[in-house]
Amino acid sequence: MNLKKILVCPDCDLVLDYSAPEPGQKLSCPRCKCTLSAPVEDSVEKTMALALTGLLLFPPAVFLPLLTLDVLGLESSGSIFSSARAMVESGYLFTGVAVFVTSMVVPFIKLLLLFIVSVQIRMSRSGKSTICMFRAYKRLDEWGMLEVYMIGILVTIIKLLHMAKIQYDVGFFCFIGLLSATLLSSFFLDEVFYWSRMEAQAGQYLSPEASSVGSPAAENGYGR
Amino acid sequence: MGAEKKAKGPITGMEAGLSVCHECRKVVPVHGENSQVRCPRCGSSMHFRKPESVTKSWALIITSLILLFPANFLPIMKVDYMGAAQYSTIMDGILYFFKEGSYGIGVVILVASVLVPVFKIVGIMMILLSIHFDIKSWLEHKTLMFRFIKFIGRWSMLDIFVIALLTGLVDFGFLSSIAAAPAAPFFCGVVISTMLAAEVFDTRLIWDAGGGKEDGEVDAGGSMDGQDDLDSGL
Numbered sequence: 001m002n003l004k005k006i007l008v009c010p011d012c013d014l015v016l017d018y019s020a021p022e023p024g025q026k027l028s029c030p031r032c033k034c035t036l037s038a039p040v041e042d043s044v045e046k047t048m049a050l051a052l053t054g055l056l057l058f059p060p061a062v063f064l065p066l067l068t069l070d071v072l073g074l075e076s077s078g079s080i081f082s083s084a085r086a087m088v089e090s091g092y093l094f095t096g097v098a099v100f101v102t103s104m105v106v107p108f109i110k111l112l113l114l115f116i117v118s119v120q121i122r123m124s125r126s127g128k129s130t131i132c133m134f135r136a137y138k139r140l141d142e143w144g145m146l147e148v149y150m151i152g153i154l155v156t157i158i159k160l161l162h163m164a165k166i167q168y169d170v171g172f173f174c175f176i177g178l179l180s181a182t183l184l185s186s187f188f189l190d191e192v193f194y195w196s197r198m199e200a201q202a203g204q205y206l207s208p209e210a211s212s213v214g215s216p217a218a219e220n221g222y223g224r
Numbered sequence: 225m226g227a228e229k230k231a232k233g234p235i236t237g238m239e240a241g242l243s244v245c246h247e248c249r250k251v252v253p254v255h256g257e258n259s260q261v262r263c264p265r266c267g268s269s270m271h272f273r274k275p276e277s278v279t280k281s282w283a284l285i286i287t288s289l290i291l292l293f294p295a296n297f298l299p300i301m302k303v304d305y306m307g308a309a310q311y312s313t314i315m316d317g318i319l320y321f322f323k324e325g326s327y328g329i330g331v332v333i334l335v336a337s338v339l340v341p342v343f344k345i346v347g348i349m350m351i352l353l354s355i356h357f358d359i360k361s362w363l364e365h366k367t368l369m370f371r372f373i374k375f376i377g378r379w380s381m382l383d384i385f386v387i388a389l390l391t392g393l394v395d396f397g398f399l400s401s402i403a404a405a406p407a408a409p410f411f412c413g414v415v416i417s418t419m420l421a422a423e424v425f426d427t428r429l430i431w432d433a434g435g436g437k438e439d440g441e442v443d444a445g446g447s448m449d450g451q452d453d454l455d456s457g458l
Binding site: 003006007008009010011012013014015031032033034066067069071074076077078079082083084085086087090092094095096098099102103128131132134135138142143145148149151152153155156158159160162191192195198199 | 234235236237238240242243244246247248249250251253265266267268272324326329332333336363364367368374377378379381382384385386387388389390391392393394395396399400403404408409411412416419423427428430431432
């Protein structure tokens, strides 16, 4: 049994014959329709560039004011950071921290991890730590909620439209950029390719214990 | 289950002694059910099925069901206008938009903050019950529904983000200010626990219950779709 030619669907556990799809094609499970592999051309370079773009746009998008309200000459503006802080200061620690984590901390860490992982793969320097970082990225993936926040900004604007004059500030446009970069970076991320590159590059660093203790995999020489 | 193992249904990884890593999807041959195997590629611990996933899902779903009541019936937002505080629940906020004539945005908030949490809880409960009662039909639809639940999970945070933004933006001192109200942490709790319930659940259990009998004619081999079917990711 050649394990390189076999794929097991992670969603329904069906054993499948594997033939690598071309970029632009998509391999999906015939039983549960789970996407198994969807290669992207130059995935590492594209993802790296977009993650860097996101990282550069992050500070202005989060700390600069998004909108300025003007009610009868009184002005008030707020950023993503100040909104989360206002929530904590008004006594809602749990909710404020949840907003803080899902709109700032996780999106930033995700971009940072993706950038470091991509750079290390590009330079053929990925090791055990790269694998840990990529696992962390996958774990955090759905807890970064920038796109939900974007809809939140739109709802807020509509809510305030008739009671105040709204002025769009730099932070608003930076946020749109940050959101686009984040969404595209995960769109261009070819996970199957990333894992195979990391495995090939890290293979020499993996300690023998990691691949052999209690694991019959070593018997098949598949860890090598 | 054991008796019908040799039936004509498609072969699963568990039957073939092949375990697929939860994290990196590497296929590793594993002998025996209880062996503590770590993935040779990414180092995460491997299981044929996520351990205790049904129990954990139930616990989190019941938690979110309990939290759902305070989240919807307590006020979620406080508006101070000229010194007078006015509290509103999620439903009040939606009705406000409908009265104003902003039907589109009213529907968006209705869907994101009321329908999505209820649908998530009911949907996951239906899937869990169907596993308990070994229901062998609608396997593909249940998987599809689960994927949809996982996808919409995060969108319920919308209302919380709107309140956070309003708190930060509308701060005119005595004239007018907006703050969160007691339902907000409960609402956050509903979102987080339903997301976790979907996270710990193992979709393969849906197919185990069915024994892969629904469509026995599937030949092993991934189906390849063309360029225009590249709708993954986003």
